[in-house]
Amino acid sequence: MTSRTQRTAVTEMPPIKRRYLPSLGAFATFEVAAKHLSFTLAAKELNVTQGAVSQQIRLLERALDKALFLRKHNALELxxxxxxxxxxxxxxxxxxxxxxxxxxxxxxxQTITIAATDGMANYWLKPLINSFRADHPGIGFTVFASDENDTLRNYSEVDVSILCGNERCEAGEELHFLFPEVAQPVCSPGFMQRIGPSPSAEALGQVPLLHLHERHWSADAIGWHPLGWPEWFSAQGVDWSRDFALTSNKVGLLTEAAIAGEGVMLGWHHMVRSLVRQGRLVFAHPAPISMGRGNFLNCRLKSMDRPAVAAFVQHLLRQVKAQGEV
Incomplete structure (x- = not known):
């Protein structure tokens, strides 16, 4: 039985005027815009127009009688x-x-959403997804792959993201170091037969070379100093200057060209390891090169509460450890 004192305390509590709150949709729109600090990116995530987002924010600010954003030239601040x-x-x-x-x-x-660069998604992540789904066929995956869009990891539906040399970790995120960036010359077995076993660095400079263009490294989702053939030859003490047989800003295009026997490329260990294991590529020279950079797995903490996400993250980390990449 409730006492008189208890009844009085309840009665005298100030009412919470929830009926006067703006709509839940307005708050949801505000949360996305505040996360991106961009009405344009919020509109893309919400699949509405930029004008609709701006109007929702204006109505919310009017209802609260408070400015929520500082609108600067090409920028927003809370x-x-x-x-x-x-x-x-x-x-x-x-x-x-x-x-x-x-x-x-x-x-x-039961769908896990992952953001990664093009090469990582194709040559490193996809085999791990395949091996996980062999034991968990009911779990699906959505993969956002882009070298250009570094905001994909901020989309609300993204559970985990592969960060290319980026150690940033914000509140509500969990970061795991995966492996360093290491590259080594690779080619097809047939091409290796053409150039002969164990070519010197000088001899390798005379064969068709497949080169990752500097534009790749300046892409928004990467932003690293280039690591390519000029750096590799310099590390071998070789004065080298020639035109490349094929140059592209896409790792996948160069990898497929190497598999087809069109030349030698610098292959990143974590991307070519499975191809070497399958015999589709071989190492064309024993010397690797590294610039001391790393790759990281970023996990959204609230996503880790879902058993499917937690299980995949553990699977991924186990496979990385088993492959000797940590």
Missing amino acids: TPEGATLFASVTAGLDTISAGVAAVTGDEGP
Whole structure:
């Protein structure tokens, strides 16, 4: 039985005026815009127009009678009020999601969404997805692969992302070092027969070379100092200057050309290891090159609460360790 004192305390509590809150949709739009600090990127994620996002934010600011963003030339910043609201809205939406899962008994979607660069997705990530799905056929994958778009990892549906030499980790994320960046000359077995076994660095400079263009390294999702044939020959103490047989900013195009026997490329160990194991490529020279950079696995913490995501991350880390990449 409730006591009189308890009843009075409940009665005297100030009411929470939830009926006067803006719509949940407005808060959801604000959260995405605040996460990206861009109405354009928020519109892409929400699959609406940029104008619709701007209007939602204006209506929310009007309802709260507070500016949430500082609008600068080609840039947005959160105001102090906006930063406070962002933290609260994010926590609130996470709580709602957890409550829905508890009520419905749904452990979350059985699709894992991953962001990575083109080469990593094709030659490193996809084989790991295949081996995982062999034991978990009911789990699906969505892979966002791009060398140009470094904002993919911030999309709300992305569970894990492969970061190319980027150690950034923000609140709500978990970061794992995977392996260093190491490259070594590779070619097809047939091409190796043509040039002969164990060619010297000088001799390798006379054969058709497949080169990763500097544009690859300046792409938004990478942004590293180039690591290519000029750096490899310099590391071998060889003064080399020739035209390349084929140059591209895409790792996949060069890899397929090497497999087809069109020349020698610098192959990144984590991308060519499975191809070497299959006999489709061989190492054309024993000297690797490294610039001390690494690759990282970034996991969204709330995604790790889903058994499917947690299981895949553990599978990935086990395979990396078994392959000797850490």
